[in-house]
Amino acid sequence: MVKVTSLSGQQRLAQLARSQFGTAELNNASDSKTVGVTQGDFAAKHQSLSARSGATVSTSLTLTQRAERRIQMQRERQQYNLESIMALAMEYCTEQVANQDVDPDWFQQFCxxxxxxxxxxxxxxxxxxxxxxxxxPGKFSLKTLHSLKRMSYKEALALQQAANLSFKTRQDPTPRIYFGYIRKPSLWRVLTGKNRAVLNLNQYGLSYPQILSLMDIGLLHNSEIESGSLPSGQILNWQYQQTSINGTINSKDVVLQYYKYTACGAELLPLLTTQPNLAYVLALKQLLAGIVLFGQ
Incomplete structure (x- = not known):
């Protein structure tokens, strides 16, 4: 593989574009042929979708000609999508790039x-x-690309909500979403119901169906995770976006519960612009107040 050391990110992207579809011109496409329709006009929407699919019935064309037309429209739409993404990538390219080129097999699958x-x-x-x-190069795995391919816009919104609630720890940088704890049961705790506590994440923008959908496409692990028994005196070093949160376990045999991102989910998370959810952080601290002494 030939290494190029003097190209900027945009120049390297232009090289990749030229190799893929024979041009280095990456202008935002503005010739979309989508027909606008009035909301609620079923017939017009149906006609628009039919036109976009190439399935419009025309008495002047044979069945074979209509099939060829549909295939041609599909290819044009695919090319439009590819070039639009290439043009957008130009805006995100940085001047500083690695000496190593993008793997050609990775780029082919991306396209x-x-x-x-x-x-x-x-x-x-x-x-x-x-x-x-x-x-x-090598920052995003092919597995991550295929996970993203399965993601709908609705699931992307769910990932955004999850990102807003995500913590990292000094011991394990893989993001996680804390929601509860368990303490070793005793007679008193069983009678008083104080051996566990759970936070309703739906109140802070992340519903359980959204969590299940992120599990289904492989961005969250398929089940709740438990930390294992944490002894009294255990130090907690959490990072919540730009804020460091430190605490000390002050109860015996504590188990923290959380949802943990998979490797694919962890790769995608930095692409999102997160918004601090201070109500969630405050509620989590209040939930854990009986077992964790948080620093000021």
Missing amino acids: ELVLEISNKNMQQLWAKILAGEIAA
Whole structure:
């Protein structure tokens, strides 16, 4: 593999574009042929979707000609999607890039996977991935690309909500979402119901169906995770976005509960712009107040 050391991120992207579809011109496409329709006009929407699919019935064309027309429209739409993502990636490219080139097999699969990505918000995610891969080849695995391919815009919104609630720890940088704890049961705790506590994440923007959908596409592990028994005196070093949160376990045999991101989910998370959810952080601290002494 030939290494190029003097190219900027945008120049390297232009090289990749030229190798893929024979041009280095990456202008945002503005010739979309989607027909606008009035909301609630079923017939007009049906006609618009039929036109976009190439399935419009025309008495002047034979069945074979209509099939050829549909295939041609599909190819044009795929090319439009590919070039749109390439153009967006230009905006995210940095001047500082690694000496190593993007793996050609990775890039080929990337191009194939984005052909059907028409949603503008999803195109931005794919563009950020390409720009990130150019800056640091090997940053995004093929497994992550295939997970993102399965993601709908609705699931992307769920990932955004999850990102807003995510912590990292000094011991394990893989993000996680804390929601409860368990203490070793005793007669008093069983009678008083104080041996466990759970936070309702739905109150802070992340519903249980959203959690299940992120599990289904492989961005969260398929079950709740337990930390294992933490002894009294155990130090907690958490990072919540730009804020460090430190605490000390002050109860015996404590087990923290959380949802943990998979490797694919952890790769995608930095692409999102997170917003601090201070109500969630405050509620989590209040929930854990009986077992964790938080620093000021």
